[in-house]
Amino acid sequence: MSINVSFTLNGEAVSAHVASRTLLVEMIRERFGRTGTHVGCDTSQCGACVIHVDGRSVKSCTMLAAQADGTEIVTIEGVAKNGQLHPMQEAFREHHGLQCGFCTPGMIMSALDLVKQNPDPSEKEIREWLEGNLCRCTGYHNIVRAIKAGADSMRVG
Amino acid sequence: MTENGFGAAVRRKEDHRFITGLGQFVDDINRPHQLYAQIIRSPIAHGKINKVDVDAAIAMSGVVAVFTGADMAADGVGGIPCGWGITSKDGSPMVEPGHPPLAAECVRYVGDQVAVVLAETRAIARDAAELVDVDYAELPSVANLESASADGAPLVWDDAKGNICFDWEIGDKSATDAAFAGADQVVTIDIVNNRLIANAIEPRAAIGDYDAGKDEYTLYTTSQNPHVIRMLMGAFVLSIPEHKLRVIAPDVGGGFGSKICHYAEEAIVTWASRKVNRPVKWTADRSESFISDAHGRDHVSHAELAMSKDGDFLGLRVSTRANLGAYLSTFGPAVPTILYATLLAGSYKTPAIHAEVKAMFTHTVPVDSYRGAGRPEASYLLERLVDKAAKQTGIDPIELRRRNFIQPEDFPYQTPVALEYDTGDYDAAVVKAIELADYANFDQRREESAARGKLRGVGISTYIEACGIAPSNVAGALGARAGLYEVGTVRVNPTGSVTVLTGSHSHGQGHETTFAQLVVEALGVDFDNVDIVHGDTGKVPFGMGTYGSRSAAVGGVALMNALEKIRTKAKKIAAHLLEASEDDIEFKDGQLSVAGTDRSVAFGDVAMAAYVPHNYPLETLEPGLEETAFYDPKNFTFPAGCHICEVEVDPDTGVVQVVRFTAGDDFGRIINPMIVDGQVHGGVTQGIGQALYEQCVYDDSGQLLTGSMMDYCLPKADNVPNFAVTTNVTPCTHNVLGVKGCGEAGAIGSPSAVINAVLNALSDYNVDDLQMPATSERVWQAMQGNG
Numbered sequence: 001m002s003i004n005v006s007f008t009l010n011g012e013a014v015s016a017h018v019a020s021r022t023l024l025v026e027m028i029r030e031r032f033g034r035t036g037t038h039v040g041c042d043t044s045q046c047g048a049c050v051i052h053v054d055g056r057s058v059k060s061c062t063m064l065a066a067q068a069d070g071t072e073i074v075t076i077e078g079v080a081k082n083g084q085l086h087p088m089q090e091a092f093r094e095h096h097g098l099q100c101g102f103c104t105p106g107m108i109m110s111a112l113d114l115v116k117q118n119p120d121p122s123e124k125e126i127r128e129w130l131e132g133n134l135c136r137c138t139g140y141h142n143i144v145r146a147i148k149a150g151a152d153s154m155r156v157g
Numbered sequence: 158m159t160e161n162g163f164g165a166a167v168r169r170k171e172d173h174r175f176i177t178g179l180g181q182f183v184d185d186i187n188r189p190h191q192l193y194a195q196i197i198r199s200p201i202a203h204g205k206i207n208k209v210d211v212d213a214a215i216a217m218s219g220v221v222a223v224f225t226g227a228d229m230a231a232d233g234v235g236g237i238p239c240g241w242g243i244t245s246k247d248g249s250p251m252v253e254p255g256h257p258p259l260a261a262e263c264v265r266y267v268g269d270q271v272a273v274v275l276a277e278t279r280a281i282a283r284d285a286a287e288l289v290d291v292d293y294a295e296l297p298s299v300a301n302l303e304s305a306s307a308d309g310a311p312l313v314w315d316d317a318k319g320n321i322c323f324d325w326e327i328g329d330k331s332a333t334d335a336a337f338a339g340a341d342q343v344v345t346i347d348i349v350n351n352r353l354i355a356n357a358i359e360p361r362a363a364i365g366d367y368d369a370g371k372d373e374y375t376l377y378t379t380s381q382n383p384h385v386i387r388m389l390m391g392a393f394v395l396s397i398p399e400h401k402l403r404v405i406a407p408d409v410g411g412g413f414g415s416k417i418c419h420y421a422e423e424a425i426v427t428w429a430s431r432k433v434n435r436p437v438k439w440t441a442d443r444s445e446s447f448i449s450d451a452h453g454r455d456h457v458s459h460a461e462l463a464m465s466k467d468g469d470f471l472g473l474r475v476s477t478r479a480n481l482g483a484y485l486s487t488f489g490p491a492v493p494t495i496l497y498a499t500l501l502a503g504s505y506k507t508p509a510i511h512a513e514v515k516a517m518f519t520h521t522v523p524v525d526s527y528r529g530a531g532r533p534e535a536s537y538l539l540e541r542l543v544d545k546a547a548k549q550t551g552i553d554p555i556e557l558r559r560r561n562f563i564q565p566e567d568f569p570y571q572t573p574v575a576l577e578y579d580t581g582d583y584d585a586a587v588v589k590a591i592e593l594a595d596y597a598n599f600d601q602r603r604e605e606s607a608a609r610g611k612l613r614g615v616g617i618s619t620y621i622e623a624c625g626i627a628p629s630n631v632a633g634a635l636g637a638r639a640g641l642y643e644v645g646t647v648r649v650n651p652t653g654s655v656t657v658l659t660g661s662h663s664h665g666q667g668h669e670t671t672f673a674q675l676v677v678e679a680l681g682v683d684f685d686n687v688d689i690v691h692g693d694t695g696k697v698p699f700g701m702g703t704y705g706s707r708s709a710a711v712g713g714v715a716l717m718n719a720l721e722k723i724r725t726k727a728k729k730i731a732a733h734l735l736e737a738s739e740d741d742i743e744f745k746d747g748q749l750s751v752a753g754t755d756r757s758v759a760f761g762d763v764a765m766a767a768y769v770p771h772n773y774p775l776e777t778l779e780p781g782l783e784e785t786a787f788y789d790p791k792n793f794t795f796p797a798g799c800h801i802c803e804v805e806v807d808p809d810t811g812v813v814q815v816v817r818f819t820a821g822d823d824f825g826r827i828i829n830p831m832i833v834d835g836q837v838h839g840g841v842t843q844g845i846g847q848a849l850y851e852q853c854v855y856d857d858s859g860q861l862l863t864g865s866m867m868d869y870c871l872p873k874a875d876n877v878p879n880f881a882v883t884t885n886v887t888p889c890t891h892n893v894l895g896v897k898g899c900g901e902a903g904a905i906g907s908p909s910a911v912i913n914a915v916l917n918a919l920s921d922y923n924v925d926d927l928q929m930p931a932t933s934e935r936v937w938q939a940m941q942g943n944g
Contacts, residue, residue: 019280026279035185036178038410040358041443045866048358076178089176093168096835100665101175102359102410108176123879130874134866136358136411137665139842139903140874142835 005065009034010078024068025049025060028075036076036105040134047133050106051075057113059132076105079112088112088150097146099137107133111147119155123148159746162678166831169670170689171663180408183362183377188436191364192221194426195282196439197272197289198448199264202300202520202859203311204293206262209272213288219281222433223289224425225272226261234258234428237419238393239485240385242636243323243494246513251323254314254518256484258394258421258428264293265313265483266520267859268448270421275429275437298520300859302457302478305519313483313518322481323490326513327498328574333511336472340463344546350534351929352455352480352853353846354863355527356871357664359410360441361450365426369434373401375695376427380406381416381662382702385639387694389419389487395428399694402427406692409664413843414526415450416664417704418487422449447864452853453527455480456493456534462507462542468552470505470561475512475538483518486525490516495635496531496623496705502572503539504583504621504797505561510573520859526704528843528904532622537929540618540909544916545925554913555591558619559584565887576623578795579890581823583619586885590799590821593881602803611805613816614918620906621797624706624898627790642789643707644700645716647676647723649782651768653761654686660700661712662692666836666900668708671828672716675894679720680727680760681747698785706898709828710794714892718786726782730763733774794889794897798822800841802910806918811937813849813915819881820906825889825897833899837882840903846872847904848911852930870930 005022006015009032016031028034028051039061040046049061052074079086088108091097098104107130114121114129121129126147127140135143161167174180211223237256244250259270272289276282297311304310305320313320337343364377374397380386383404390404391397409416426437441449456479463472479493498512529536547554562583563570570578591597599615606613626632629640646658655676661668673687690696700712724744731749732739741752750757766773767782803817820837827833850870854862863869888895908929915931916924924939 021280029185030187034178035182036180038182038359039184039442040360040410041866043443043865043867045871046358046443076176080177085173085176092176093172096169096831098172098175099667099835099839100357100359100411101171101180101408102182102357104175105178124875127873127875134358134871134873136356136413136843136871137839138835139838139840139872139880140877141838141880144874144879 003066005069007068007070008072010074018065020066022065023061024063024065027065028060034075034077038102038105040102045134046103047110048103048106050109050133052109052113057110076109079108087153091146091150091153095142095146095149097138097143103133103135107135107143111150114147115151115154119151121151159678161684162674163828165674165829167670167674167684167829169667170673171667171669182359182408182410183364183379184440186364186377186407188364188366191436191438192275192277192433193279193282194429194437194439195274195286196270196422197274197286197291199267199269199271201264201293201295202267203296203298204264205296206260206264206271207292207294210290211272214274214285217281217285217288219277220274220285221277222275223272224429224432226257226259229257229259229428230261235394235396237421237424238389239490240389240487240638241491242638243325243490245323246326251490252314252317253485258424266522267861268522273425273429275433298859300520300855300857302480302517302519305517306478313520317518320518322516322518324515325494326511328511329509330511332509333472333474336509337463337474340471341466342464342550344462344464344542344549346460346542346545348458348460348538348541349928350454350456350537351847351851353453353527353851354447354853354869355413355415355450355453357411357413357415360443360446361416361420361422362440363423363426364436364438365430366436367430367434373403374427375403375405376423377405377407378423379409379416381409381412381664381704383662383692383694384660384699385702386419386423390424390427394424403695406662412664413528414453414530414704418451418525444865447869448522448861451486451525452482452522453524454534455524458538460538460542462546464546468550468557468560470507472509473501473507475501477512477514479514479516480519480521480524481516482521482523484523486523489523489525491636492526492531497535499574499576500532500535500621500623501539501574503536504563504619506563508573512574521855528840529901530705532901533905533908536618536620536905537909540620541912544913554617555587559587577792579792580887581795581797582885582887583797586797586821586823587619587799589883589885590801590819593821593883594801594817594819596801606805612808612918613803613805614914614916616802616910616913616917617799618906618909618913619799621795622902622905623793623795625710625790625794626705627711627793629789639701641701642787643712643715644698644785644787645712645719646698646783646785647719649723649764651765653682653764655680655682657687657689657716658697659689659691659712659716660697660702661708662703666703666708667829667832671709671832672713674828675713675716676720679717679724681745682760706900709894709896710889710892710898711788711790713894713896715786715788717893718788719784722784722786723782726784727760727763729778730766730773731758734758734766734772791891794825796822796824796897796899796902798902798906800906800910802907802914804911804914804918806915806936808940811933811940813931813933813936815845815878815911818878820903821883821885822899822902823885823887824899826886826895827884828896834882836899837903838880840901841880841907842872842877843904844907845877845911848908848929848931850876850930
């Protein structure tokens with residue numbers, strides 16, 4: 001069965017007919033070509049697919065596209081504005097918070113939701129928040145530093 | 158130091174695309190009119206294939222084709238080759254079974270490929286795969302080393318009696334026996350090196366794309382070494398001449414060794430693409446990764462250390478059984494032999510060493526390299542054994558190590574197990590590490606932990622490893638079926654920007670930055686005017702890729718040699734332009750000057766002159782400014798270091814938390830300290846994962862119980878502390894960069910430091926031994942006396 005799904009994707013109104021079982025991440029990657037959102041597992045563990053749906057971080061591999069109808073979606077491609085990196089993106093670069101880059105979009109999207117809820121998170125709070133985001137390269141050390149620095153500049157900025 | 162040159166913590170060029178979501182991983186690539194492949198895999202560990210009924214699947218709307226092993230065999234498709242041959246101690250070659258990409262007669266592990274469905278969408282391919290009906294006659298199986306070794310055990314391969322692939326040895330047995338006969342004391346240990354799954358966060362993927370017009374194939378694949386895949390798949394499996402096969406490994410989301418191997422799926426999509434004349438794309442889901450990516454480690458060992466009454470090491474005897482899985486993976490046989498037993502001298506002057514390794518087949522996923530590949534197994538065994546010796550003799554563990562260290566004046570040092578270490582200063586790393594770890598005040602921290610009801614322990618390891626396997630002729634004599642050099646091409650463009658083509662492959666290591674730093678240092682060009690191209694056999698000369706911490710020590714040196722050729726030619730051109738003698742030209746900071754004068758020409762102008770050779774010595778010099786170097790190292794490099802771990806154990810639950818971790822490493826000279834620190838953080842975390850969390854578990858029938866990220870425990874952010882890292886530098890003596898390699902050290906040095914720390918924390922509990930992973934249950938049971 002095919003259904004029509006419409007939402008706002010990084011500020012742009014989009015719409016598509018998809019099979020009703022289509023996952024949100026599939027729709028974003030395959031119908032709209034926004035491939036910055038990644039799929040790293042099939043059990044909601046890794047967090048490479050984290051996006052924002054109506055301002056909250058969500059694992060887009062665990063949500064049907066149909067459930068996103070009428071929502072406002074932001075993916076990693078929508079974080080930088082007018083060619084200007086977001087302070088959190090800049091912090092990941094500055095603090096070497098990424099190596100292979102595969103988990104990075106999910107990490108950044110997750111970090112942005114953390115800072116929204118807790119503008120000045122402690123190291124411990126950052127580590128606990130990242131429970132749903134796996135990284136196999138960095139050992140998290142520099143991701144934690146990056147998120148702390150990103151939060152600091154967002155407060156200042 | 159030049160800004161952005163050698164030694165600078167330059168921020169990475171590659172980051173921008175990854176933090177903005179513009180990286181291009183294989184699954185991000187789509188080819189026009191592509192089909193989606195779904196592999197049908199064996200659900201049983203061992204069985205005969207009676208019949209594969211594909212009728213219902215083919216009848217499904219949207220299905221284009223279903224192929225089986227019989228179809229591939231009918232096309233004359235060859236087996237997946239093994240890249241390393243080992244000879245048993247009786248002189249016989251290892252048992253080397255055939256490995257068809259799709260099994261036609263028999264399946265030998267859960268996950269073995271049986272058939273492939275090609276369909277218009279991924280969803281249709283998955284649905285149709287459910288309709289492929291394979292009739293198996295299930296056969297008895299062996300799921301682990303113990304059952305494979307039992308009398309009368311079912312055989313994985315009929316010609317591998319006792320399931321033994323090879324029975325290999327290294328070292329002088331009689332000298333070692335003599336050392337034990339003369340020893341005052343002997344320490345023994347039994348070690349299980351737990352089986353692991355690499356779990357790069359990007360699952361493997363492959364797209365085969367056949368161009369009928371040109372009769373050419375392109376394979377996009379998640380590989381650490383695209384040229385190796387082109388050679389193995391083109392020459393051995395599909396008989397495609399290399400000039401008709403292009404392999405592209407674009408952005409790759411982590412490898413850790415698991416993406417070295419040539420996998421069946423690469424051959425299946427490439428072959429199938431020609432069969433249906435459409436591109437064919439396959440992407441593993443994570444469940445598939447668990448049962449198809451090469452696994453790592455899985456050794457069981459017994460070791461004995463002979464000592465004098467003063468604690469001098471006299472001899473080491475090691476007996477290891479290694480699980481190779483059901484088939485030989487690309488470098489599977491090299492891991493428990495050449496990459497393992499040759500490292501058993503560690504940092505110590507043990508004069509006699511003998512090791513024997515029985516490699517065995519089991520009905521499990523093939524086993525191959527995982528970060529460190531053999532060296533973590535050697536280091537873990539040795540550093541656990543030395544700690545046990547310290548406990549048994551009552552000598553302080555650091556003092557016992559120091560007493561036996563190879564000293565700086567001993568280099569070059571020939572070990573009893575084939576390697577010749579070129580340089581090092583092991584005590585210097587210990588001094589740095591214990592200072593950074595504030596080791597002197599550990600007792601105070603232990604009391605603080607005790608006040609909170611926690612048992613605190615400290616553990617140390619002093620590891621050594623060998624990187625950049627070389628030289629090729631020696632590796633060949635040891636069984637390598639490939640060269641182990643690397644290639645670098647420097648293409649100076651007419652306007653002075655530089656394109657580097659390297660055979661190394663970056664999948665997180667940051668070559669696009671560090672290799673550019675080498676160019677900046679050598680040519681004085683702007684960092685932003687350097688581009689590093691890798692991962693495409695259509696662009697890059699034949700190179701061997703990235704594994705074994707070889708990129709800087711082999712690929713970086715190849716690049717340096719090519720840069721030196723550019724410098725030499727640029728000086729000749731400058732000499733002509735400046736009407737001076739070539740010997741008088743100085744090349745510094747991007748300017749070529751006549752020594753002692755103010756006459757100079759910018760490197761960019763030299764480049765332009767090379768491509769617009771109007772004023773140019775055409776009689777003696779070719780136009781253009783592009784040079785290539787192939788570099789085959791004289792020896793391995795030998796990073797070493799000291800890791801110190803502190804843990805807290807909760808006595809009520811057995812939960813272990815790493816609370817401090819310090820690494821003092823010697824990687825030789827360092828191109829980018831920020832990147833090196835990051836490699837250590839990641840490596841140590843994988844080592845902590847092995848020590849405390851990760852374990853691949855099969856049940857007795859060969860079913861993988863840890864088949865998802867819910868069951869296989871990867872370290873999370875709150876499982877690890879911040880890391881304290883420092884380096885001591887003894888430059889490698891045999892390469893121009895003085896570099897050694899840093900990618901694997903973290904995973905090599907850390908597991909023993911962690912377990913030694915846990916045992917230290919349990920020192921009041923009479924716990925002698927603890928196998929990895931030291932899960933809360935295992936620790937708690939050991940504390941109850943049930944270890």
